[in-house]
Amino acid sequence: MDQFRKLEFGVASGIALLLMFGLLYPSIIYNVFELQQIYGHKFARYDQVFDYYIHYLLPSMARIVFVYTGFLMLNFVIVPRFLEQRKWWMGIFLLLLTGLIFFLGMMIAGSYYNGYLFGVYDTVRGAHTHFAKSAFITTVFCGVLYVVYYYVRNAYFDYLHQRMLVNAQYRKIAREVLIFSGILLAMMALVFSDSRDAFWLMFFFGPVIISVAFILFYKIIPDFKLVHHNKRIFIRDVVLLILGANFLMAMIVRAVHHGGAGLLGPILSFGVLICAGVVLPVTWFFYLSRQKQVTTVKNLQTALGHSTANLDFLRAQINPHFLFNALNTLYGTALQEEAPRTSEGIQKLGDMMRFMLHDNHLTKIALDKEVAYLQNYIDLQRLRVLSSPDILIEVNIDESQCQHEIAPMLLIPFVENAFKHGISLRHRSRIVISLSCNSEQLFFDVYNSVHQRPENDPERDSMGIGLNNVKERLALLYPNRHELSIRHTTSEFFVHLTIDVKD
Numbered sequence: 414m415d416q417f418r419k420l421e422f423g424v425a426s427g428i429a430l431l432l433m434f435g436l437l438y439p440s441i442i443y444n445v446f447e448l449q450q451i452y453g454h455k456f457a458r459y460d461q462v463f464d465y466y467i468h469y470l471l472p473s474m475a476r477i478v479f480v481y482t483g484f485l486m487l488n489f490v491i492v493p494r495f496l497e498q499r500k501w502w503m504g505i506f507l508l509l510l511t512g513l514i515f516f517l518g519m520m521i522a523g524s525y526y527n528g529y530l531f532g533v534y535d536t537v538r539g540a541h542t543h544f545a546k547s548a549f550i551t552t553v554f555c556g557v558l559y560v561v562y563y564y565v566r567n568a569y570f571d572y573l574h575q576r577m578l579v580n581a582q583y584r585k586i587a588r589e590v591l592i593f594s595g596i597l598l599a600m601m602a603l604v605f606s607d608s609r610d611a612f613w614l615m616f617f618f619g620p621v622i623i624s625v626a627f628i629l630f631y632k633i634i635p636d637f638k639l640v641h642h643n644k645r646i647f648i649r650d651v652v653l654l655i656l657g658a659n660f661l662m663a664m665i666v667r668a669v670h671h672g673g674a675g676l677l678g679p680i681l682s683f684g685v686l687i688c689a690g691v692v693l694p695v696t697w698f699f700y701l702s703r704q705k706q707v708t709t710v711k712n713l714q715t716a717l718g719h720s721t722a723n724l725d726f727l728r729a730q731i732n733p734h735f736l737f738n739a740l741n742t743l744y745g746t747a748l749q750e751e752a753p754r755t756s757e758g759i760q761k762l763g764d765m766m767r768f769m770l771h772d773n774h775l776t777k778i779a780l781d782k783e784v785a786y787l788q789n790y791i792d793l794q795r796l797r798v799l800s801s802p803d804i805l806i807e808v809n810i811d812e813s814q815c816q817h818e819i820a821p822m823l824l825i826p827f828v829e830n831a832f833k834h835g836i837s838l839r840h841r842s843r844i845v846i847s848l849s850c851n852s853e854q855l856f857f858d859v860y861n862s863v864h865q866r867p868e869n870d871p872e873r874d875s876m877g878i879g880l881n882n883v884k885e886r887l888a889l890l891y892p893n894r895h896e897l898s899i900r901h902t903t904s905e906f907f908v909h910l911t912i913d914v915k916d
Contacts, residue, residue, distance in 0.1 A: 417570075421488065429481040436473050440465075459532030472526035479518040480555065486511050487559055512552055520548035621662045625688050628654055629696045638704070651693065659684030711889065777818040780855070780914070784812060784848065787828060791846065794832050801838055807845045815850040817914040820890045824848075826883045827859045827908050834906065835861025853915040859908045863901065887912075 439448060445465055453463030491511065495504030524544045534540045633654065637647040663681040791808055798804045831844050845860040880899070887895050887910075894913040901907065 417566075418489065422485070425481060425484055425488075429477055432477050433474060436470060436477075440470065456529040456532075459529045461529045461532045463529075468525055468528050472522040475522040476519065476526075479515055479522070483511060483515045483555065484559070492563070512556065515555070516548050516552045519551050520544050523547050523551075621658050621684060622687065622692055625654060625658050626692050626696050629693065630700055634697060634700045638700075655685055655688045655693075659688060711892075775821060778821045780815045780817045780819050780850070781812060783819055783821060783824060784810060784815070787824060787846075787848075790825060790828060794836075798836060798838075803841045804836060804838075805841075805843045807843075809845075809847040811849040813850075814852065815848075815855070817850060817855065819855065819912070819914055820886070823883060823886065823890075823912075824857055824910075826880065827857070827910070830880060830908075831859050831861035831906070834863060837862075837864040840864055850914075853913060855910075855912045855914050857908075857910040857912075861906050863904050863906050865903075 439451075443451070448465040448469075449463060452465060452469045456463035456468065487508075491504055491507045494500075495507060498504075524541070527544070527547075530540045530543055531537065534543065629651070633647065633650045636650075637643070659681055662684060788808075788810070791806065795806055798806075828846060831846070835844050836842050841862070842864070843860075843862050845858075847856075847858040849856050884897065887897060891912055896909075896911040898909040899907070
């Protein structure tokens, strides 16, 4: 929340500065006589004397200052330090005092900004009453706007913030929404004082521009580049999106302006021109730049993964001949001493070590080698728990259509996790492992019971580490070509994995 408050302060200050700049820059590029004619026509209509600085610039700047300081006072002092802390009396007193100062400030600023109304009303009192009513409505409107903002912000922290922290995709989308919105606010601020028509066009068409940009960026362009590659479909989708979004907004603008069929054509043409001539090429450029960055990152990740695998391979090769010779010696000794279970375990362990040394560093291996490694691992675990009748291990492997290649060591982490957390020598335990294939996909399921570990067990909270690693490998090696579903309760753990292994 502290970081978010810093962001709030920065955004509010930035908007205030942009609005100030938008008010001041006409004073730099125009002379005062031109400004008198541009902004003083209402005063001239009612025979009132107009001064650009007194009746336009200073009141407009005062309004911005009152809104800015009122927001800071409300958002950073009154609400968090008093109202949220249930210090009601002081909080309500400061709230009313701030509202009163805001009301008086807006009324005084309005009396100068709309000074021509002294020529409209028959009495000075009538004009002052108008200024008071306008300031009161503005004060209530700003208060309601802040209440809406406050509850939207709290709803975000209650329901979305944790998802943003966990899901990188959500964070990326939120960051891009903020960037687009910031650009739009900057454009609105720059045209605020110099052209009200331009401001209202940006106000109405800003959401259209952002919506079109995001739909293009996340749906239409990716579908064209990654899925169908059909130019006709792409052009059709772009035309429908741009025309539909702008037609809808043009109808809204027309309704707000109480009819006026003559506005529909120009407004629609303006929106289509902006979306087709600016939004589409800019979005296309940003998408290609993003894809280039993603490709570069994936290549770096793949290279890093290979380097890490090679390093692990070199570490595993530390005098491997000695290890194999020692295993062969133990295997021969077990046979001589008529210990078939021991000899079988040593043989399977040797086969697993041979797989780790010779096949694990390859990019892809035959699926039957991965299955053989799984079988050896499961058989070794069965030897360990053979004397426990309450432990049930079921293996259903159908290799009839599994003539595929796969990245090594993708399946074993799920099986290791099942035996690591699903076996208990004191409670009934069950592990079920299933594997099958069709011509294009591999289907892998692992089910295991779950047993509560003691508080001092170092493996108590280690379940997610290996699974997170294999999730990252799947995302890197099979992007958009796999489906991983993990469900668990306090007593059961289930994994379903589908991989598109067709070359």
